[in-house]
Amino acid sequence: MEPKKNPKADLRKNSALYFVLGLFVVMLLVFIAFEWKTYDKVADYDISLNVEDALDEEVPMTEQIKTPPPPPPPAAPEVIEVVEDEEEVEETVIESTETSQEEEIIEVEDVEVEEDDIDVDVPFAVIEDVPVFPGCEGASDKRACFNEMMQKHIIKNFRYPEIAQEMGVQGRVSVMFTIQKDGSIGNIRYRGPDKNLEAEALRIIQKLPKMTPGKQRGRAVRVPFSIPIVFKLQ
Known part of the structure; x- marks a missing residue:
């Protein structure tokens, strides 16, 4: 059986050549695209034409200031x-206060200077007497007797x-007083933790004897x- 197509019309003939040519054209276009450069448009006018000649301008004369005489x-x-x-x-005559030899000198008797009764506070720990x-009048150590009698007074009147x-x-009330x-x-x-305890401490101290x-x-x-x-609860 004879083929129907013409052997000269075979499309696969010379396909390799066409592929190479196509590849060459594509590479050429890519190269031209990478190497293509553009430049900004530059004005061609002369810049010096816009500069006015400042030397031609007349400078006004400064008026002379007249200073007043x-x-x-x-x-x-x-x-x-x-x-x-x-x-x-009238002249004021100042008499001399110096005594002459003729005047007698009167001797002044010694004047007794009374010491002022100055009120001072002397702490109990350093006082002499x-x-x-x-109850401590006959005690040999009146300081120790005073402290002992104070403790007895507090225990006796404590409530x-x-x-x-x-x-x-409960707590401790610190009390300070002055023996006049x-x-x-x-x-x-x-000073204490509660006003009721403070009131009781005040009552005890107010009952101290003279x-x-x-x-x-x-x-x-x-x-x-x-x-x-x-003050401590049992």
């Missing part, structure tokens, strides 16, 4: 006539406030004293 010199002062004061001035608590017991309040120069108790100060005042260098002085009162 200096002021005239001041007139010469008038001659002042000195008029003598006709009033007479401590205040004497009633725990009922409202503080119900509330479960007449032996009385004054200037009572206190004492023999403390002395410093033989003179009665005020003596500050502090003591803690402990």
